[in-house]
Amino acid sequence: MGITKNVILFPFMAQGHLIPFMQLAQLIDHRKGYSVTVVNTPSNIRTLRASLPSTSSVHLVDLTSPGGPENTDAITHDEFYSFIQSIELSIRPSFRRLVSDAIAADPENPPCIISDVVLGWTVEVAEELGVFHAFFLPIGAYGSAVFHSLWTQRPYAWTDSDELVLPNRPNIRVHRTQISPMLLHGDDDDPGFKNFRRQMILSSKSSGILINTAKEFESVGVEFMEVQTGTPIWPIGPITRCVTNSPSSGNACIEWLDQHAPASVLYISFGSENAISAPQMMELAMGLEASETGFIWVVRPPVGFDFKGEFRAEEWLPKGFEERMREKNRGILIRGWAPQLEILSHASTGGVLCQCGWNSVLESLSNGLAMIGWPLWAEQYFTCKMLVEEVGVCVEVARGNESVVERGHVERIVRSVMDGGKGREMRRKAREIGKVLREAVGEGGASVRAMDEFLVKAVE
Numbered sequence: 532m533g534i535t536k537n538v539i540l541f542p543f544m545a546q547g548h549l550i551p552f553m554q555l556a557q558l559i560d561h562r563k564g565y566s567v568t569v570v571n572t573p574s575n576i577r578t579l580r581a582s583l584p585s586t587s588s589v590h591l592v593d594l595t596s597p598g599g600p601e602n603t604d605a606i607t608h609d610e611f612y613s614f615i616q617s618i619e620l621s622i623r624p625s626f627r628r629l630v631s632d633a634i635a636a637d638p639e640n641p642p643c644i645i646s647d648v649v650l651g652w653t654v655e656v657a658e659e660l661g662v663f664h665a666f667f668l669p670i671g672a673y674g675s676a677v678f679h680s681l682w683t684q685r686p687y688a689w690t691d692s693d694e695l696v697l698p699n700r701p702n703i704r705v706h707r708t709q710i711s712p713m714l715l716h717g718d719d720d721d722p723g724f725k726n727f728r729r730q731m732i733l734s735s736k737s738s739g740i741l742i743n744t745a746k747e748f749e750s751v752g753v754e755f756m757e758v759q760t761g762t763p764i765w766p767i768g769p770i771t772r773c774v775t776n777s778p779s780s781g782n783a784c785i786e787w788l789d790q791h792a793p794a795s796v797l798y799i800s801f802g803s804e805n806a807i808s809a810p811q812m813m814e815l816a817m818g819l820e821a822s823e824t825g826f827i828w829v830v831r832p833p834v835g836f837d838f839k840g841e842f843r844a845e846e847w848l849p850k851g852f853e854e855r856m857r858e859k860n861r862g863i864l865i866r867g868w869a870p871q872l873e874i875l876s877h878a879s880t881g882g883v884l885c886q887c888g889w890n891s892v893l894e895s896l897s898n899g900l901a902m903i904g905w906p907l908w909a910e911q912y913f914t915c916k917m918l919v920e921e922v923g924v925c926v927e928v929a930r931g932n933e934s935v936v937e938r939g940h941v942e943r944i945v946r947s948v949m950d951g952g953k954g955r956e957m958r959r960k961a962r963e964i965g966k967v968l969r970e971a972v973g974e975g976g977a978s979v980r981a982m983d984e985f986l987v988k989a990v991e
């Protein structure tokens with residue numbers, strides 16, 4: 532009987548990271564000769580256990596609770612850096628113990644670790660215990676490379692036009708407004724900020740980085756990432772979603788979509804972590820109404836309010852907006868968690884307005900949808916930049932949740948993407964990319980071969 536390699540996966544505690552890590556877990560677990568253990572905080576493990584198919588043989592193990600918030604759902608942006616720090620402090624000892632126990636149980640066949648890039652310190656544990664370590668990036672190569680460059684090149688040397696020239700890619704310029712305020716205005720002496728920078732620096736120290744992208748789609752980003760980190764890169768994506776960890780709101784919105792013309796509806800969501808401001812929300816609603824486009828909008832309370840709290844339409848949206856849109860059969864609001872994949876794959880959906888979170892980008896392009904970008908956080912600004920400048924499937928409508936957004940601007944962009952020739956051309960390109968993405972993970976595809984190569988390396 533052949534040896535079974537134990538692969539320990541350690542995702543960061545945010546939805547946008549847990550979901551693709553679970554996809555990766557299933558993918559490796561389905562291969563002969565590997566068993567997979569996913570580790571995380573107790574509350575996340577409970578949720579993952581409830582959503583994992585009963586047929587799955589992925590092991591789920593909880594590590595010591597940090598004694599505070601156990602995932603990013605429970606923290607604000609201001610608490611983000613200190614959360615990363617507290618996770619390392621509280622979980623590092625139990626993670627180290629788990630790995631060293633696994634080594635002691637079978638010294639001839641030690642486990643290998645694949646962890647989240649935000650948990651850079653795991654590479655130190657692996658080095659100390661002498662086991663193979665790689666990172667998995669659930670975000671795109673281009674966005675990751677720019678993000679890595681910005682974190683490692685502080686303090687910034689601005690050009691006269693308020694841009695940064697990236698040392699490893701002088702042809703890529705980043706404008707001041709494309710850097711999220713948390714990074715731009717971060718205090719280099721703040722312990723939490725410093726610690727996050729350390730994680731970024733550590734991300735170049737492992738044996739390589741798996742990225743949830745396809746080389747043919749993101750060749751510029753993959754090459755940039757190789758140069759930027761100096762480590763081997765394995766583009767193994769897109770790995771598609773196979774578990775969701777929240778109940779969807781059922782079929783009501785799918786039935787609503789059934790009543791609409793092909794490619795006529797715009798889906799709007801800002802992901803699982805971010806919200807826009809109350810004034811922005813008001814202008815977005817008015818612009819949408821003026822555009823006369825059909826829409827499904829996943830609404831969350833604006834910045835400054837409880838993200839998971841009740842959505843008060845009468846307070847944050849124009850008077851009578853929701854009722855008017857419903858009566859005219861023009862648009863619906865979804866409170867809570869939307870069945871995003873089902874909506875995006877519906878023939879009536881023609882476009883997506885989103886924060887350019889990587890999962891949403893892959894899901895949109897896989898379904899051949901034109902995009903309207905409104906980046907809000909971290910690498911989303913650069914993902915949006917790439918989709919607009921390099922790929923041509925996206926128009927940026929706004930940046931961040933502090934900018935002034937004007938309804939007429941929203942209306943013009945929504946119309947041009949949903950009605951005009953520009954939108955048709957963007958959908959054509961998106962369909963082409965969708966094909967590239969499917970081929971990459973199809974039989975003999977480049978991403979499947981990259982995964983084969985990686986696994987060989989991991990057991991060597």
Ligand code: UDP
Pocket residue numbers: 546547548550772800801802803804805829867868869870871872886887888889890891892894
């Ligand atoms: N998602 C969903 N319903 C929602 C909001 C998000 O199914 O109401 C899913 C979405 O399909 C994607 C993930 O949650 O797979 C969000 O990841 P992404 O990288 O787009 O953004 P993040 O939430 O990390 O900002």
